[in-house]
Amino acid sequence: MSLLWALRIGALLTLIVPARLGYWLCRVIGIAVFLFHPRARRAVLDNLRHVCPRCSRLWRTHQAARVFITAVMNYYDLVRIRTVDRHRLRELIEVRGWNHVEAALARQQGVIVLSAHLGNFNVVAQYPAELGLEAAIVVERVQPPSLFAYLCRLRSATGVRVLPSGPEAVPAILRLLRRNGILLVAGDRDVTGHSRLVRFFDAPARLPIGPIMLARRTGATLLPAYTIRLSPRRSLVVVDRPLDLVHTDDQEHDLLANLELVARALERMIRTDPGQWAVLQPVWADASPRTPLAEALGTVPASAPGGTTLQATSD
Template sequence: MKDRLTDALYGLGWGAVKRLPEPVADRLGRAVADFAWSRRGKGVTRLEGNLARVVPEADAARLRELSKAGMRSYLRYWMESFRLPAWSTERVREGFAPEGLHHLVDGLASGRGVVLALPHMANWDLAGAWVTTRLGVPFTTVAERLKPETLYDRFVAYREGLGMEVLPHTGGAAFGTLARRLRDGGLVCLVADRDLSASGVPVDFFGASARMPAGPALLSVQTGALLLPVTLWYDASRILQGRVHPPLEVPESGTRAEKASAMTQRLADVFAAGIAEHPEDWHMLQRLWLEDLETRPEPAGTAVPGQPGGSDTASPPVSGTASDRFGTEKS
């Protein structure tokens, strides 16, 4: 019954919210965000706990202010995502204004293939739709299989409708498919700031230990593709903002695992800088740091409202079997 209800609610979102006028959808999203924030549920308190590490000088009042803004940003993501399939091509093209786009354009022109790695910031679905629509470049991503299966099918159909190729993270074939796409000069996009598997790569993140999937780095090491970090944020306008950062260089020495580990740490550093600039747009409503996970374990794939998949797009770690080479994606 719970699975059917979850599926029905998401179906209602895509079926009803996308028909609302944009100002009405904006007001609805803000009202839902403020209500959820006022309830002080687990997602909100966890968001504040995470923000306390990002903004260590913030007092309790500042953290509550940031978490309220964070919930509004989070619901803006969902309202936009529910409505995105109904947006016109021109609306999508005008909806994102990235800086540093030449890193992506030049990388694709080189024929080496490009891996874009993103944290859970602002609206990565809109950024992806912009790439396929404005640049005319298809890309491949990975999603965790959700329960119920009908909900997973909804998300796959939604993202494929935006021009993305979506691979399931189970079954062991995703990494090989991603590698082939890159060797053919293609584009792979992975959301990669959270990994709860036992094989995630340890990184220092805001001064404490966390694990992140090494998939983006490992793909770069193995295929020669460029690894480009991307950070996103909202401003006061209706236009999503973003930055494509310079490529992360593959270390000249070390084993494949050592190279991937070093690159994952550099990726974490870029993510941390972007999140510190726009902490309210980091949608991390789950435990991330090892200290928090040790306090009360939270298994991978545990959902929070609006995050059926737990975390977002998966990437293969340095080691592990074919079936566990991926983290999970916030579908």
């Protein structure tokens, strides 16, 4: 069965299946996918090995199973979001550090919320729109197009605007930030090729440079934030202090220095609960062991396919 049909069937079942049973089924499905999808399982185990090199294989296996459960729960919440009362949605989300968002909005230059694919990322991204703020999320294009269109309809159900990743999204992003809107991006996985190598946990990985380029170009505040599940239904959002970006006349130096800040912020998020880091693809796959050490450590520019076109990606 394709993912599209699975989501459509899941959306219908949310109308008749109690949420408690639905989340129990998510656990069963998540464990099944973990057991019977060896390629994704190997990718998640490798990611967790980088997150905690000294942790035991038993720990990594347990956390990897939780990653799959988290991913399935995220899809389940996405298909049931239209059945949840909008005021009830606010009650299910606890927010800490919202004062940082208010301070950033007071600057009137827009806000770029930088996050990782941690916890219930898709649903929590709806929160600014629920407060009446103009918000958009940039998402990775997936195949087939019918699946991508369906996911976009689900994600935009409560008013947040969905922008497909790619150069065509840049004008809309710039207009949003000029109107002092909030842009939500995930910076923990490169999906466009517009990236640089940076040390991420224990090894070099390619992280997207789009959020940094946008902040530099527009003056928007780059604000780290993440979410974790407190229970199947309840989520906690933590907004940290804005990143103090480096600004000199050397754009490439600034880019690498600021990417280091982004990497450290993402590490802090993911270490909160690695079992909720719902990335099923290998993050370190493109960082070849043959990569020159100077480039791997970010001390010389790393080539990026297609130049440095502004990209800001999440999914």
